[in-house]
Amino acid sequence: MMAYKSINFRNLPFGFCHFLLTILNSRRIEKCVTITYFFNKAPHTMPDPIERAADIIASAKRAVALTGAGISVASGIPPFRGKGGLWEKIDPMKVAHIDAFLDDPETVWNVLIKEMKTVLDKARPNPGHTGLADLERLGILGTVITQNVDGLHQKAGNSDVIEFHGSFAWQRCLDCNRRIETSRVDLAQIPPHCRCGGILRPDCVFFGEMIPPEALDRSQHMSATCEVMMVIGTSAMVQPAAGMPFIAKDNGAFIIEINPEPTPLTSRISNLPLLGGAESIMPRLLQAVRQRLASP
Numbered sequence: 559m560m561a562y563k564s565i566n567f568r569n570l571p572f573g574f575c576h577f578l579l580t581i582l583n584s585r586r587i588e589k590c591v592t593i594t595y596f597f598n599k600a601p602h603t604m605p606d607p608i609e610r611a612a613d614i615i616a617s618a619k620r621a622v623a624l625t626g627a628g629i630s631v632a633s634g635i636p637p638f639r640g641k642g643g644l645w646e647k648i649d650p651m652k653v654a655h656i657d658a659f660l661d662d663p664e665t666v667w668n669v670l671i672k673e674m675k676t677v678l679d680k681a682r683p684n685p686g687h688t689g690l691a692d693l694e695r696l697g698i699l700g701t702v703i704t705q706n707v708d709g710l711h712q713k714a715g716n717s718d719v720i721e722f723h724g725s726f727a728w729q730r731c732l733d734c735n736r737r738i739e740t741s742r743v744d745l746a747q748i749p750p751h752c753r754c755g756g757i758l759r760p761d762c763v764f765f766g767e768m769i770p771p772e773a774l775d776r777s778q779h780m781s782a783t784c785e786v787m788m789v790i791g792t793s794a795m796v797q798p799a800a801g802m803p804f805i806a807k808d809n810g811a812f813i814i815e816i817n818p819e820p821t822p823l824t825s826r827i828s829n830l831p832l833l834g835g836a837e838s839i840m841p842r843l844l845q846a847v848r849q850r851l852a853s854p
Contacts (some may be wrong), residue, residue, distance in 0.1 A: 607832050608839070611814050612846030614786055614830070618698055618812075622784040623690050624802050625704045625711070626792020628817060632684040632837040635677055635708055656764035663749040663757050671760060672748065674726060675740055683714035686790065686836030689844045691715035696851065701780045705792060705799050707762040720777050722769060722799050724762035731756040774798060781805040788814045789828070790836050793821035803827055816840070 615621060627637035652658055653670040683691075691714040693699035702711050703720045709727030711719045728737050733756025743750050743758060750758045763769060777799070781787065787806040794800040807813055807827045815821070815828040816839050824831045832839050 607830060608842050608846055611830055611832060611843055612850055614812050614814065615693070615698060615788075615843070616847045616850035618786040620784045621693065621699045621786040621788065622780050622806070623693075623699060623702045623788040623790055624781075624792065624794065624799070625690075625702060625706060625790045626794070626799075627706060628791025629686045629836045630681070630684075630706055630708050630710055630791070632686065632835060633681045633708070633710060635681050635706075635710075651765065654765050656766040659759060659764060663759070667749040672745060674760075675743065675745070678708055678726060679741055681708060681710060683710045684837045686840045687711055687714035687716075689836070689840030690788075690790075692844055693847070694718075696847070698847070699788075700784075701776075703777045703780065703799070703802060705796070707760070720773050720780070722763075722773055722777065724760070724770070726760045726762050728761040729758040730761040732759055733757075737761060769798060777802055778805055781811075782809045784811050786812045786814060788816065789823060790816045793817070794823050795821075 627635070631637060653666050659666045687710050690699060690702055690711065694716055699716075701718045701720060702716050703722060704711055705722050707721065707723050707726040709725050712727075727740055729740050729743055729750070730737050731752035731754060734752060734754045736752055736754065738752070738758065740760070752758055778801075781802040782805050784806055787803055789803050792799075794803055803813055803823060804827060813823070813827055813829045815823055815831040816836050817824075817831070817833065818835050819833065820831065832843070
């Protein structure tokens with residue numbers, strides 16, 4: 559097997575370097591020890607990660623974003639899992655399982671859903687959300703695959719959002735399946751009822767329910783066909799959503815990760831981790847992308 563001790567790419571764009579690395583990896587060249595990039599700079603210096611990410615994104619024709627609870631924290635929505643998460647305070651099996659809701663909808667509404675409605679009624683998209691909407695308007699980002707149920711990607715302006723776990727922004731009648739926006743639900747009666755008399759439930763996936771098959775199928779397809787996947791605000795540990803970055807990577811996509819701290823993805827498949835909150839990273843990244851698109 560051929561061994562490479564050093565490969566130097568002088569004055570070559572990062573995209574070409576990534577392309578060549580993909581070829582090397584596909585040929586299982588395992589002894590490639592060091593690769594030094596020369597982006598019109600001194601040897602052994604690496605470009606700013608935001609600038610590198612902008613190079614990749616600006617040249618992409620099919621980009622996809624996978625988002626989790628972390629992108630919405632700056633909008634005032636606490637995460638469900640992890641330190642300080644909602645599931646540290648209440649047992650999800652008692653208030654977020656479909657059997658619990660069907661057995662006692664009043665308790666689930668009082669303990670969980672009513673509080674979530676209050677939070678979501680006040681929540682607004684932050685720069686992380688609006689940055690993704692701007693990337694769609696620029697013709698770069700095609701689809702957002704989200705594990706969130708807050709509806710903030712749509713509020714920000716994204717038109718193709720795959721909601722893996724459904725949406726809390728809508729309620730659905732258990733009897734007639736009529737949908738009504740959560741913000742319009744009257745809490746004078748708990749649990750609230752549809753005009754037909756049926757009980758309203760969030761149009762999201764409870765524990766004990768299946769991920770919508772169409773959401774899973776489309777997510778897998780978009781992941782397998784994208785050139786770039788941006789993983790934002792999630793450690794991608796909950797299946798089946800956690801499999802999307804691996805599907806993308808296996809099909810040659812470049813993985814850009816935006817998280818406040820390293821995750822299991824960082825050392826396993828992320829090509830370019832950007833450490834920080836999406837609300838601070840995305841405006842800088844978007845500005846750099848626009849500069850590249852504006853250049854002749």
